[in-house]
Amino acid sequence: xxxxxxxxxxxxxxxxxxxxxxxxxxxxxxxxxxxxxxxxxxxxxxxxxxxxxxxxxxxxxxxxxxxxxxxxxxxxxxxxxxxxxxxxxxxxxxxxxxxxxxxxxxxxxxxxxxxxxxxxxxxxxxxxxxxxxxxxxxxxxxxxxxxxxxxxxxxxxxxxxxxxxxxxxxxxxxxxxxxxxxxxxxxxxxxxxxxxxxxxxxxxxxxxxxxxxxxxxxxxxxxxxxxxxxxxxxxxxxxxxxxxxxxxxxxxxxxxxxxxxxxxxxxxxxxxxxxxxxxxxxxxxxxxxxxxxxxxxxxxxxxxxxxxxxxxxxxxxxxxxxxxxxxxxxxxxxx
Amino acid sequence: xxxxxxxxxxxxxxxxxxxxxxxxxxxxxxxxxxxxxxxxxxxxxxxxxxxxxxxxxxxxxxxxxxxxxxxxxxxxxxxxxxxxxxxxxxxxxxxxxxxxxxxxxxxxxxxxxxxxxxxxxxxxxxxxxxxxxxxxxxxxxxxxxxxxxxxxxxxxxxxxxxxxxxxxxxxxxxxxxxxxxxxxxxxxxxxxxxxxxxxxxxxxxxxxxxxxxxxxxxxxxxxxxxxxxxxxxxxxxxxxxxxxxxxxxxxxxxxxxxxxxxxxxxxxxxxxxxxxxxxxxxxxxxxxxxxxxxxxxxxxxxxxxxxxxxxxxxxxxxxxxxxxxxxxxxxxxxxxxxxxxxxxxxx
Numbered sequence: 001x002x003x004x005x006x007x008x009x010x011x012x013x014x015x016x017x018x019x020x021x022x023x024x025x026x027x028x029x030x031x032x033x034x035x036x037x038x039x040x041x042x043x044x045x046x047x048x049x050x051x052x053x054x055x056x057x058x059x060x061x062x063x064x065x066x067x068x069x070x071x072x073x074x075x076x077x078x079x080x081x082x083x084x085x086x087x088x089x090x091x092x093x094x095x096x097x098x099x100x101x102x103x104x105x106x107x108x109x110x111x112x113x114x115x116x117x118x119x120x121x122x123x124x125x126x127x128x129x130x131x132x133x134x135x136x137x138x139x140x141x142x143x144x145x146x147x148x149x150x151x152x153x154x155x156x157x158x159x160x161x162x163x164x165x166x167x168x169x170x171x172x173x174x175x176x177x178x179x180x181x182x183x184x185x186x187x188x189x190x191x192x193x194x195x196x197x198x199x200x201x202x203x204x205x206x207x208x209x210x211x212x213x214x215x216x217x218x219x220x221x222x223x224x225x226x227x228x229x230x231x232x233x234x235x236x237x238x239x240x241x242x243x244x245x246x247x248x249x250x251x252x253x254x255x256x257x258x259x260x261x262x263x264x265x266x267x268x269x270x271x272x273x274x275x276x277x278x279x280x281x282x283x284x285x286x287x288x289x290x291x292x293x294x295x296x297x298x299x300x301x302x303x304x305x306x307x308x309x310x311x312x313x314x315x316x317x318x319x320x321x322x323x324x325x326x327x328x329x330x331x332x333x334x335x
Numbered sequence: 336x337x338x339x340x341x342x343x344x345x346x347x348x349x350x351x352x353x354x355x356x357x358x359x360x361x362x363x364x365x366x367x368x369x370x371x372x373x374x375x376x377x378x379x380x381x382x383x384x385x386x387x388x389x390x391x392x393x394x395x396x397x398x399x400x401x402x403x404x405x406x407x408x409x410x411x412x413x414x415x416x417x418x419x420x421x422x423x424x425x426x427x428x429x430x431x432x433x434x435x436x437x438x439x440x441x442x443x444x445x446x447x448x449x450x451x452x453x454x455x456x457x458x459x460x461x462x463x464x465x466x467x468x469x470x471x472x473x474x475x476x477x478x479x480x481x482x483x484x485x486x487x488x489x490x491x492x493x494x495x496x497x498x499x500x501x502x503x504x505x506x507x508x509x510x511x512x513x514x515x516x517x518x519x520x521x522x523x524x525x526x527x528x529x530x531x532x533x534x535x536x537x538x539x540x541x542x543x544x545x546x547x548x549x550x551x552x553x554x555x556x557x558x559x560x561x562x563x564x565x566x567x568x569x570x571x572x573x574x575x576x577x578x579x580x581x582x583x584x585x586x587x588x589x590x591x592x593x594x595x596x597x598x599x600x601x602x603x604x605x606x607x608x609x610x611x612x613x614x615x616x617x618x619x620x621x622x623x624x625x626x627x628x629x630x631x632x633x634x635x636x637x638x639x640x641x642x643x644x645x646x647x648x649x650x651x652x653x654x655x656x657x658x659x660x661x662x663x664x665x666x667x668x669x670x671x672x673x674x675x676x677x678x679x680x681x682x
Contacts, residue, residue, distance in 0.1 A: 232441035239396055239436075240456040240523055241429025246467055254446045329446055330507045 012315050023307040024065050027300055034298040038081040078301030087305040096180025098286035102271040104206040109213025117221035122248050132218055139215035148208045148281045162200050165283040169197050205282045209275055220263050224256035258329050265321025269314040343563050344370040344393055349407035354400055360634040362388050364587035367661055375557055375564045377574030380584035386567045390533050394432045395424055429460045433524030437536040439517035443508035450504045453488035453523055454481050460527025491522040514545035535567045575599055583607050586631055586642040593668030603670040605647045649674055
């Protein structure tokens with residue numbers, strides 16, 4: 001286990017180094033001049049030359065890369081041409097929003113998906129199964145931004161139950177942040193009205209995002225459960241008189257969850273990269289939106305920053321996943 | 336010829352079908368089989384003749400579908416197992432029946448330790464179900480029960496011949512050899528002191544050297560804890576050594592049954608005779624291997640009369656159309672063959 005961990009930890013910097021080179025190269029090869037975009041249409045040529053020098057864009061590419069990486073290793077993520085803000089703090093703020101959304105939608109997804117899968121597999125081809133398959137197929141086949149818009153129209157506009165978009169009520173004073181996760185921060189600050197407001201703003205985005213999780217978890221787990229319930233050890237358990245309830249909730253679950261755990265690792269990594277569509281439609285200030293805006297502006301340092309940041313997060317999540325299913329499945333990694 | 340033989344299992348006229356893609360397979364065709372208390376009954380026959388379906392019907396472990404019971408009764412301790420379901424069925428399995436399956440490699444859950452699986456089995460068989468469910472280790476009373484069950488598990492493991500059971504109980508199944516896993520499975524099966532142990536080819540998947548040890552273990556347990564055993568096997572030699580009674584199945588019927596010695600010394604059914612001739616002995620070790628001529632009929636479209644008739648050297652026209660009734664040739668030795676009808680009248 002320790003050797004596995006050490007090996008993985010050694011590889012991670014290499015992966016990130018590779019990622020930084022690729023991102024750097026690609027973002028500089030894209031046609032278009034970020035300086036012109038930043039300076040605006042009325043800029044005079046000497047202003048543009050001055051800005052180019054200021055950003056260091058007149059130097060050779062390898063040197064630019066080296067400069068960027070030296071800054072990065074000193075904790076300097078650079079700054080944005082378009083917003084004139086530091087990239088580092090912005091990344092943290094935007095990522096916190098995405099993280100909060102991911103955590104809540106993953107929890108909803110698991111809380112709904114796992115029971116749905118168990119019910120579906122246990123009463124295979126009966127109405128609970130049809131019901132849950134309808135939900136999971138429906139959830140992946142309908143475009144998520146369409147669901148987001150429908151929820152906005154029905155829940156927010158017509159029924160006026162929830163806010164239309166955004167993360168917090170602009171008319172209220174923004175709560176003090178400690179972790180960046182507003183649900184947690186408002187609880188720490190003991191600010192219950194702000195907590196409830198945060199919750200109301202979270203519901204539509206989290207529901208939209210959790211649909212994918214529900215659908216994938218249900219399908220994966222249902223299939224694995226049906227596969228495992230045919231194994232001999234289930235027959236042995238039945239012969240020993242273990243109740244069906246215990247068999248379905250405990251005996252099969254640990255085996256069946258192995259594949260779901262590795263899928264969840266992928267899915268969480270994917271969500272942490274920012275669900276651009278949901279964040280865009282529902283105006284959720286997450287890292288996906290941040291990266292999208294930067295890309296549209298050819299805003300070079302935020303693009304690099306967000307890519308590397310998301311890269312780090314995905315690598316980390318994968319590492320945790322690998323460790324986790326070594327814990328679940330004793331056959332891996334004990335040798 | 337033990338007096339006051341009390342039947343533990345009475346299978347009467349059991350008809351079973353399996354629904355397959357190719358059609359409905361008539362797997363059991365009126366099986367009659369009695370297991371008396373204290374018996375060690377060997378059930379022999381070719382692959383696919385219905386041995387396992389017959390045996391697994393007693394604890395109702397045959398999945399339905401595809402199986403379908405169309406007629407007959409399976410009396411266990413005087414109660415018809417075919418009408419039982421749900422909790423009642425589970426209780427009967429937990430308290431009265433132990434099953435040992437063919438393949439020990441797949442019989443244990445790979446992601447739980449031996450301890451977790453054995454403790455659950457023991458507690459289930461003791462009806463302490465709340466200590467196996469979701470809150471199993473959270474309540475102090477459950478923890479105490481599980482600790483006691485662990486002690487019992489260690490005793491059982493020691494009894495079935497696992498060295499250092501206190502340590503080995505914490506291991507995972509993949510750290511055990513096949514023979515050791517089968518011992519664990521036997522320990523789980525007998526943990527509730529069942530009345531009946533069904534052993535479905537318990538040694539087929541094991542090394543020859545381990546086979547004998549496992550069979551010896553089962554024989555010892557029979558003497559120790561008043562077990563009645565139904566041993567399914569291909570190996571007539573094993574039956575000759577271990578079992579006091581034998582039942583021979585062919586294509587969904589018990590064609591002959593009786594005390595082992597009587598049946599093996601004087602087989603009455605042509606199929607049993609063929610089967611015994613097919614055992615390679617030392618005299619013919621250098622010669623050709625003898626088999627039973629012909630092959631097993633398709634159970635999708637079985638022969639209308641005696642199912643062995645197409646392969647039988649003594650078959651008459653009547654055999655091809657009429658199903659033979661079971662005849663007692665002596666008080667315990669029964670055979671389902673028209674050749675012996677005359678003997679039945681004199682017996």
